[in-house]
Amino acid sequence: MEWNTDAKELLDELVSPIPIFARPMAKKGIEKKIIEVAEEGSAVTKDDVIKGYILASPGKMQQRAVALLKAKKVDLTPYEDLLEETK
Structure with a gap:
């Protein structure tokens, strides 16, 4: 599955505080x-990253994720x- 550039960058930013x-x-x-979370066949979007990050x-940990x-x-x-x- 392909990732939009801004989605991949957001994921990298979100995991950067993890040791x-x-x-x-x-x-x-x-x-x-x-x-x-992402729809099959479509590229992963920033919205997908946010939803997946919340669910994961x-x-x-969710309080930290929200912050x-x-x-x-x-x-x-x-x-x-x-x-x-x-x-």
Whole structure:
């Protein structure tokens, strides 16, 4: 599956705070969730990355995920239902 450039860059930014020794494994898990979210046959978009990142961040990690997305100036309004579902 192809990734839009801005989607790949956002994913790299989102995993950058993860300790270097754990980053490859964490990134792989997040990518898997993003690909599950993305529509088959279409390129992975920034929206897919945000949804997949939220879904791949369980429990307390979701609070950190939300804080990081807000720090990146991501409007979370369209994802409020998803955030409620995953609490």
